[in-house]
Ligand SMILES: Nc1nc2c(c(=O)[nH]1)N[C@H]1C(S)=C(S)[C@@H](COP(=O)(O)OP(=O)(O)OC[C@H]3O[C@@H](n4cnc5c(N)ncnc54)[C@H](O)[C@@H]3O)O[C@H]1N2
Ligand code: MOO
């Protein structure tokens with residue numbers, strides 16, 4: 330059996346490149362930018378007023394003048410007027426452009442406004458351009474503001490809107506189908522017999538994928554029937570870039586999938602990884618239509634852990650084990666944990682062990698899982714390990 334590291338490497342090496350796609354600003358979703366974005370003009374594009382108050386000449390204030398006639402009021406969104414009298418001022422609002430001839434803003438809190446005059450009641454040693462966000466000080470026009478590959482979190486969408494990018498090229502998310510297999514499974518709105526269960530895994534997997542920006546994800550349920558599975562595969566491999574099967578990949582009499590995929594021409598790269606849970610993991614690529622096939626083991630914790638470890642693009646986080654843990658087998662162990670963040674900026678992972686990989690209720694009080702390496706059997710409190718948050 331191969332190691333987790335080898336499995337990750339094989340997947341990175343053989344996963345098809347699905348190219349890029351254009352996403353409109355009106356439908357923001359998580360992916361990575363496929364192009365660099367530059368500022369269309371200076372940022373800010375004006376000398377932007379940062380406090381409600383008055384704008385005046387610093388030289389007049391510096392000379393000791395404390396009473397200023399008000400020439401008018403300047404709201405945001407208007408062409409800035411000209412200060413025609415160097416001894417006068419304008420009332421100005423946050424976000425307005427600094428009137429020409431002014432180089433100081435004084436907030437209302439230290440002023441008294443009466444009979445068309447502004448009186449400075451609490452003078453302070455202000456300097457030129459105090460409370461002014463200078464034109465171009467954040468970025469000049471034409472400067473790269475988002476690099477290709479940037480993860481599209483909410484700030485990035487705000488930046489795109491600001492520079493007038495109404496659509497953007499992103500790394501294309503594959504058209505994905507989750508294929509839940511098993512005669513024992515029923516849709517969640519059905520009442521199962523004791524020997525039946527609702528197909529929970531598919532919904533957990535779909536939720537995780539959607540949060541990662543996979544916009545096109547569907548679920549299908551198929552029985553453990555080789556003819557139906559093969560018919561479905563032939564059609565689905567034409568329609569989808571990524572097929573995520575769940576169940577039917579181990580050693581059972583009805584675990585038809587690994588042989589079926591091979592018969593259908595899918596090149597197998599992985600079957601079995603030295604890990605717990607998720608040992609029977611399968612991965613292959615149908616090179617004729619660039620379709621990737623993952624066979625996630627059916628046990629609910631196994632399928633969810635494998636999705637996070639091998640399919641999703643997860644950030645490299647590390648957390649400290651709160652209490653000792655032991656796992657004797659020479660397998661990488663994925664341990665569900667509840668995360669605590671301390672005021673000294675440490676991530677502390679409290680084990681939330683499960684009874685076995687079918688115990689998905691144990692995940693209710695977890696935030697993610699730690700990856701405990703196969704080379705160790707005993708894991709001491711305080712040791713740091715890679716942490717994967719649940720998507
Ligand atoms: N002789 C061996 N038996 C098993 C081995 C092994 O190495 N040798 N591996 C075990 C491990 S580890 C796992 S994990 C499971 C994986 O099994 P399969 O991928 O073949 O999955 P199934 O047999 O179809 O189902 C396993 C389990 O999960 C439940 N299940 C399946 N799909 C769903 C779903 N969509 N929602 C909820 N629950 C689901 C299913 O009912 C079974 O209880 O094999 C071990 N056996
Ligand atoms: O991988 Mo299985 O998930 O150990 O039960």
Ligand SMILES: [Mg+2]
Pocket residue numbers: 576577578579580581584627
């Ligand atoms: Mg099985």
